[in-house]
Amino acid sequence: MIPRGRPTLDIDGVAARAGVSVSTFGRRHRAAFAAAVKPLPGSKRPLLYDAAQVDAHLSGKPVPTLPKKPHPDDLLTDTETGAVVGVSASTIRADAATGRMDPGIERHGRRWWTRAAAEAEAARPPEYKGRTSGAKDRGSRRRPTADRTAAVAAELAAADADQGEPVTVYGIAVRYEVSTRTAERIIAEARRSPRQ
Template sequence: MIRAGREAVTSDDVASAHGFVSLRAAKRAGLFDVSTLPPPINRRGGKGRGNKALYDALQVYAHAAGEQVPELPTADHPDDLLDLREAADAWGISPVTWQYYLNTRPHLVPGPVEVGGVLHWRRGDLEAFDRPGRGTGAGRPAGMRDAQPRRRRGQIQAQVLLVLAEGPRNGNQLAEEIAHRSAGPKPTSLHATLAKLREAGLLDSDAQGRTRIYCLTDAGQTRALELRGASAEQRDP
């Protein structure tokens, strides 16, 4: 996270600030193994433009000059810049879902700002944005009550389609989201429901390590839109 009023620099900038002619030379000299070097301000991992280390400029230049390294601000501010994982956390969704929005439905997330080759989102924009799941077309399928001790199979299928219309999920994420929306327990027949929807050609899945991620096919997207439309008609006759 790049705190409001602060600037971020790359690993190349860190090397240059400490007098090295290249990043390779700095690494060979062990600069990034020095215990007093300020740590990166972003969480690294995965692939793509979120995998570059960024450092706080004031901290880096103070360290290079042999001065006391200033602390990072701790209070949240609307002008804070959050990386992909932090933005996903702020919305309570997984980084996989956020990346899905960014790649296939960029209108569902605020516009990013690129700093040092890493995409960021302004905290204030995240808080003000009309995020997926809010407003018309989101929420529970038509006919659902606030609490239901038992769900019919068709209701679970509808819930699965509506949740996956907002982005990919694994089985546990699906169960938790359905339980949250219906204010009830997690569905017990989810595995069988997913199998039936897959057989019907409405969803697909992809194994990522020990986790299987589910997403809608084109036919599934069409069916989800039909469910949303039916829900809207019942709410606004």
């Protein structure tokens, strides 16, 4: 999370503020810097640092604390936005790419969303929110084939005895909400099953 209105720096920016190259900063200053200045929460690839904290550390002053109170203009990562909305980070990225939600802003090579945009997305009706994070409904969507096969076998037997409608691939596909190829397989399995 980037607190509202706070300038941020990646490690290249930190080294530039220190007036040295990144490799020199890593050799000479990285350990002391890492002990004094923590990366912003949620930032990774690249790690981001608050510019005011960096400047204070580099000038030998006490490092100021970050605001703790949430603000609508705080910038959140896709993961943090997903936590507010109640969906996965990939759903946030997909919704932003397809225009279903605020596209966010790019900063340091990645997308960020305001807390206000995340809360607005969370307030939308559930049918528009995508897959809920941690959903347990990832099981097979197939219906039991034994029941379908038995029902189709009975229909085939009735059709052969001129007591029912003819069984068609299209009719089976529509009834069981399957592809025509699957409907063909159901009919083939029904023909192989013993008829009563």
